Amino acid sequence: MQTHFTPADRQQPHIQEAERILRSCVHCGFCNATCPTYQLLGDERDGPRGRIYLMKELLESRDDANDITAETRLHLDRCLTCRNCETTCPSGVEYHKLLDIGRAEIERRVPRSAPERAQRLALRKMLVEPKRFAALLKLGQTFRPLVPGKLRSKMPTKPVDAGARPDPSRHARQVLMLEGCVQPGLSPNTNAATARLLDRLHIGVITVSEAGCCGAIDFHLNAQEAGRARMRANIDAWWPHVERGIEAIVQTASGCGAFVKEYGDMLKDDPDYAEKAQRIASLAKDIVEVLREEPLDELNIHATQRLAFHCPCTLQHAQKLGGAVEGVLTRLGFTLTPVQDAHLCCGSAGTYAITQPALATQLRDNKLDALEAGSPEQIVTANIGCQTHLASANRTPVRHWIEIVDEALAS
Template sequence: MQTHFTEEALKQPHIQEADRVLRSCVHCGFCNATCPTYQLLGDERDGPRGRIYLMKQMLENPDDSENVTEQTRLHLDRCLTCRNCETTCPSGVEYHKLLDIGRAEIERRVPRSRADRAQRYALRKALVEPKRFQALLKLGQTFKPLVPGKLKDKLPPSPADAGTRPEYQRHARQMLILEGCVQPGLSPNTNAATARVLDRLGIGLTPVAEAGCCGAIDFHLNAQDDGRARARANIDAWWPHIEAGAEAIVQTASGCGAFVKEYRDILKDDPAYADKAKRVSELAKDLVEVLRDEELTSLEVNEGRRLAFHCPCTLQHAQKLGGAVEGVLVKLGFTLTPVQDAHLCCGSAGTYSITQPELATQLRDNKLNALEAGNPETIVTANIGCQTHLNGAGRTPVRHWIEIVDESLPPSAGNA
């Protein structure tokens, strides 16, 4: 794609990056074929190719107020950032990087309404601090009839006790774990189950209380500086453990994992953190990357339960780990049912299901229809956002896949 940036504009790092991404696009339109919002709405501007043209026009014309409007922002807001288009693209267009630039620019050029700004601020403040989120969650569960409709479905029943975590210090092999911000409240058993399974494999999970939200929520709600600040804080928290020999940084939520692996990119221009961020991104591993490299026979799991696996977009399109969880589950003896259009997003997409509830609900129901077609006992996934969003329909139960593995450990494994 030909671009028309001025020499002065190209002195700015974000315009240089936008120019690079735009020039890699051959505007073939293959991306639209797998774009969830284009499939639902049929509008070129609600597909990757159309959004690329909108962003190109906006970035090339910094003084254009006639064509850069709230309608432009609407089409960018409707993007799920699922990155399905990147998997489809034959030219390797890094669409999500252009989208981050475009969203920051539209935020500057077309200010949001007070109500919209308040909603986004509230989401950022409510979700990123685990203790605050858990307090709000408990309050919402207590007064659920009074909770607005689009939030009510997000409130699960009070979660069951997570059980005990094994003593991590007894193992020579040590990994860190990102506890997450909403997962400890919505599904506290996920990380506890992870610790128990890895304990059977001779791996201890070192807790790092100082590490907090990965920064994705802030970053993708266009508070990008706050997202970078959270990334720096996590790097500072993890760094002493990395220097002490921590083998990896494990994420059990694929959305967090995808973003931590982006630390090297979002902090590449920060001289104080660029090298550390690169190292952290190298050490970041989704849980399945740990398990698939281990000898799993020691777990002594021999299962036959019928499961449908929903592969989150952040796992298959961002981290390129499509098929990895399925491979581990089959190796352990689980039966996986076929899922049509498994590449499509479920509509969760971070806070998307709250900011774009109508589209998110359509995508959720379509995804559940596909997942339930094979009559599974349980649907499993690898991201707390997808898990909560799909469970909100009140249909087939949805859980994290590691919980099912943990439940299948024999009693001698210390399964609590």
């Protein structure tokens, strides 16, 4: 794709990055075939190719250009950032990086309405602090009838209680685990189950209380510097353990894992954190990456359930781990039902289910139809956002896959 940036434009790092990505696109349109929003809306501007043209026009225009409107932002907002297009693209276009640049630019040029700004600020304040979120969740469950419908449907009535966690100090092998911001409130047993499972494999799980939200919520709501501040805080919290030789930093939410794995790229221009961020990114592992390398026969699993696995976009498209969980579950003896169009997004996409509820609901219902076609007893997934979004339909029960494995452990 040809670009028309001025010499002055090309002195700016974000324009240099955007031009590199734009020039890799051959505008073939293969990406539209696997784009969930293009499939629903049929509008070129709601597919990756159209959005790329919109961002190119935006970045090449002057600040005072009057043809850069809120409509451009609408089409960028509708993007799920599922990265399915990147899996499909034959030219390796790093679409999500261009989208980050485009969204930041449109945010700078076209102010949002007061209600939109208030909603985004509220989401950032409510979701990123685990204790605050847990308190608000408990309050919402107590006064459930008073909670707005689209939020009420996302609240579990009663999550599975977290069981005990083993003492990690009894094992020579140790990993860190990112607890996450909303998962401890919405599904407290997920990380506890992970700790018990790894304990059976002689791996101790250390929790660092100073490590908080990975930064993805701030970053993807266009508070990008706030997101980077959270990255730096997490690096500081983890670094003493990294220096002591921990094996990995484990995530049970694939959205967090995808984001932590990009710390090195997102802090590459920070002289104080660039090297540390690269090290952190290299240590980040989804729980399935740890388990698939271990002698799983030692777990003595009693697997009887028929499951449908929903592979989150952040696992299959961002982390390139499509099929990994299915492989582990099959090795453990679980029966997996086939899922048509498994590459498509469920509509959760971080805060997308709140900011774009109509599209998110359509995508959720389509995904549930595909998952339930094989009549599974339960649906399992690998990301708290997907889990909560799918469960909000009150159809087939939805759990994190690690909980199902933990329950199948022989005592």
